Amino acid sequence: MKQILQIVLVTIICLIIFNRKQNYHSCKWDMCPYKGITSNEWHSKVSKYTGEKYSDSWCIDMLHLEYPDKEYDELEDILFR
Numbered sequence: 001m002k003q004i005l006q007i008v009l010v011t012i013i014c015l016i017i018f019n020r021k022q023n024y025h026s027c028k029w030d031m032c033p034y035k036g037i038t039s040n041e042w043h044s045k046v047s048k049y050t051g052e053k054y055s056d057s058w059c060i061d062m063l064h065l066e067y068p069d070k071e072y073d074e075l076e077d078i079l080f081r
Helices: 002-022 039-050 056-066 072-079
Strands: none
Touching: 039 056, 056 072
């Protein structure tokens, strides 16, 4: 019984750590101003950083948050298709 409880506790701790890591933005760019923000903060942080909402730079940054592995040129292609 004690071993089952230990297994359950370890599993719960692993799931909490995994979910915590998945909720924050991470990308390959060292100087990314959005590292560590959650998806709930995207609109406010991008608006604060770029200034005008729904401008080209705002849209590119939002795409970057959605597709953090893509290059800037690829994000422009997605935006201006």
